[in-house]
Amino acid sequence: MVLHATDPVTRILTLLSSHTGQDFIAYDRSIIERRIAERLSQLGNLDAEDYCKRLASDVAEANYLSKMFYIRYSRFFRQPLQFQLLRDVVIPPLLSDPDKSIYKVWSAACAGGEEAFSLAIILDEVTRSINSSQHISIFATDIAEDALAEGKQAVYSGERIEEVSVKRLKTYFIPESGAYRVCDALRQQVSFSSHDLLDTKTFAPPESIFGGFDLILCRNFLMYLVDDFYNQVFDKLFKALNPGGILMLGKAETVPQKHLPRLTRLYDFSGLYKKTMAR
Numbered sequence: 001m002v003l004h005a006t007d008p009v010t011r012i013l014t015l016l017s018s019h020t021g022q023d024f025i026a027y028d029r030s031i032i033e034r035r036i037a038e039r040l041s042q043l044g045n046l047d048a049e050d051y052c053k054r055l056a057s058d059v060a061e062a063n064y065l066s067k068m069f070y071i072r073y074s075r076f077f078r079q080p081l082q083f084q085l086l087r088d089v090v091i092p093p094l095l096s097d098p099d100k101s102i103y104k105v106w107s108a109a110c111a112g113g114e115e116a117f118s119l120a121i122i123l124d125e126v127t128r129s130i131n132s133s134q135h136i137s138i139f140a141t142d143i144a145e146d147a148l149a150e151g152k153q154a155v156y157s158g159e160r161i162e163e164v165s166v167k168r169l170k171t172y173f174i175p176e177s178g179a180y181r182v183c184d185a186l187r188q189q190v191s192f193s194s195h196d197l198l199d200t201k202t203f204a205p206p207e208s209i210f211g212g213f214d215l216i217l218c219r220n221f222l223m224y225l226v227d228d229f230y231n232q233v234f235d236k237l238f239k240a241l242n243p244g245g246i247l248m249l250g251k252a253e254t255v256p257q258k259h260l261p262r263l264t265r266l267y268d269f270s271g272l273y274k275k276t277m278a279r
């Protein structure tokens, strides 16, 4: 009898799981395969079989490859039209509830903090323009510890700040050795913490106590998940959002069928949705 050897990708995932405890079954297989191919090419077009042998005893390599699967890319004001709509049309009425003085927002899968600080900038602009004194807490979470460390450090350069206007650079950043550090006032407003969106035991970052967010940004993460896990994470975001709250998705992400009656799209192609029903 001929036993079929498991394919190298499956074996790599098994080895990763034994080293890191993460199984990556939630992530789209084609992305996993692309990242493995990229890693093999970085290692001088190493053969997959040889890579499996190396991985069997190399924990550091397993950690490195796991990080590659997370796809950390982000930049300030990514998808600028969304931020413009948020600032000019969506946030002013959201902050105008006379019975509410505390607001909570969540940047879920925040990478190095670019999205959370972009949001902090427009929230500051809006609160100044409407003379509002509400307290707004921004929770920024990610699974990757190195991403969170970057967010806490808040120093950015190059492509990541290309979409930041000169006026905003002058107002909200401090030049630092060829890069820019986010000013203290914004840094104090954003709290970074570790949160695995795939963890079924939690439905919001513990720091936020019980969720109850008025605005959630979850962009360019769901698109990497297979359907079942996409729906599972979406349920979590939906639960964490207050009735009347706003959800902002990435360009390639849509609302699952079952949630369509409960989330009203605000503008065509904007990726912005308002929660209209609690359940």
Ligand SMILES: C[S@@+](CC[C@H](N)C(=O)[O-])C[C@H]1O[C@@H](n2cnc3c(N)ncnc32)[C@H](O)[C@@H]1O
Binding pocket: 070, 071, 072, 073, 074, 075, 078, 108, 109, 110, 111, 112, 115, 141, 142, 143, 144, 147, 195, 196, 197, 198, 218, 219, 220, 221, 250
């Ligand atoms: C492409 S970045 C998106 C960053 C930002 N939201 C944006 O749109 O620019 C995807 C982020 O998802 C994070 N991520 C991957 N798996 C995660 C998980 N299970 N829970 C939370 N964050 C995760 C990655 O570490 C990465 O920072």
